[in-house]
Amino acid sequence: MKSLSKYFLPLLIIGVLGIGAHVYDANDRPLAFVQKFKPSVGLEKNGEFKDIRERGKPLFDGDTLRTDQNGFALVQFMDKSMAKINPDSRLIVRGDIQDKQNTSTRIGLELGEILLNVSERGSQDFEVTTNSAVASVKGTSFGATFGDYFWVEEGEVEVTSKQTGQSVTLSEKMYGQVQEDGTIESGELTDEELKERKEGYSKMNEKLEPTIYKVRFTNESGGERVIEMKVFENEN
Template identity: 85%
Template sequence: MKRALKYFLPLLIIGALGMGAHIYDASDRPLAFVQKFKPSVALETNGELIDIRERGKPLFDGDTLRTNQNGFALVQFMDKSMAKIKPDSRLIVHGDIQDKQNTSTRIGLELGEILLNVTDQGAQDFEVATNSSVASVKGTTFGATVDDYFWVEEGEVEVTSSQTGQSVTLSAKTYAQVQEDGSIESGELTDEELEERNGEYSEMNEKLEPTIYKVRFTNENGEERVIEVKVFENGN
């Protein structure tokens, strides 16, 4: 039996690595992973612009993700929040991760449109910012455009005008539009309007087989903890 284990255990380790187990140390923590992209997505990191050609590409603090006129991307954050990014979009990810229950994420939307499914944040922070507004989220499904239009499918989002400081809290099936003078117009959405808003993201919803990425954290006492993140295979 011992002899069998001697040969079996190395095979288990090799098999796990072959299935896509990747370890990131505490000093090199990604904020998110690009789960899916089609057909062309670019990443600007450390002043270099590169085409993403493999699933599970990590995004770190300060990275910029770009989709072309025919491209889209599906991004999963460490707290399992998801962002669907439409063609002709550009966003910057910022944040800090202490552990799975203590994260801070800020998306700077510079171009285009995104749809997010944000996990219940509790004491954590998740924000989406444009040049003129900031949306603070505690757990919801909502969309945002670079021209300061926000809509909520479920949950709550607080939208604040950067120019005036005015804020409104949106609930399910409502929207807000920040005007040029900094004021905020808000109202309700019909089921048809909501379906139209969400319809263009439908092709990102295919079920795919995941690759498992592991991120190692070390606390102040030197205790290690590994968090698993499932990243789904690209649908190209």
């Protein structure tokens, strides 16, 4: 029996890792996963549009996520940053990932509104771009609209006007709005205004019961690493 154990133990470990695991090689790594959604939410990839019908749907560089007038989505990035996406929204996900400590993420918000909770970044990049502005984030909770309006619940966001190059740093309970001439108007939000901004995303806080979704990465030399993601049951 002792001699047989050296064969069965490795097989058992491989079987456990294989349950729910998706393997991505070094050149084809997802940037994020759609953890939770409410119909209808769609994904545009390589010019083809399809409705999302499964939780844990991976998002890759260049994918476009869309919600209709009744659609919500909750997206988790590989560094554990989260994005809540309101109805009637459209965003493009771009970036690069080596592992969850070394990521670069750019969200192009083309329509609608999003609320983000961005993990502490250090030297890593996380940007949200709209038609007229770029918001650079190091770690914070903030909202953005495609109409070039940004608001911060906590942390700091640097907003830069594409037209003029003007930059404004927004801190806790502040807002910034890019004007038609490219200047940025900023100010403070009242507690009531901040509450109203957050209320639109409250539906995405309901019934979040996660299951573990394992992603196994392989690098160019064949080495492997398993990262666990929490994936939430979807509402019908």
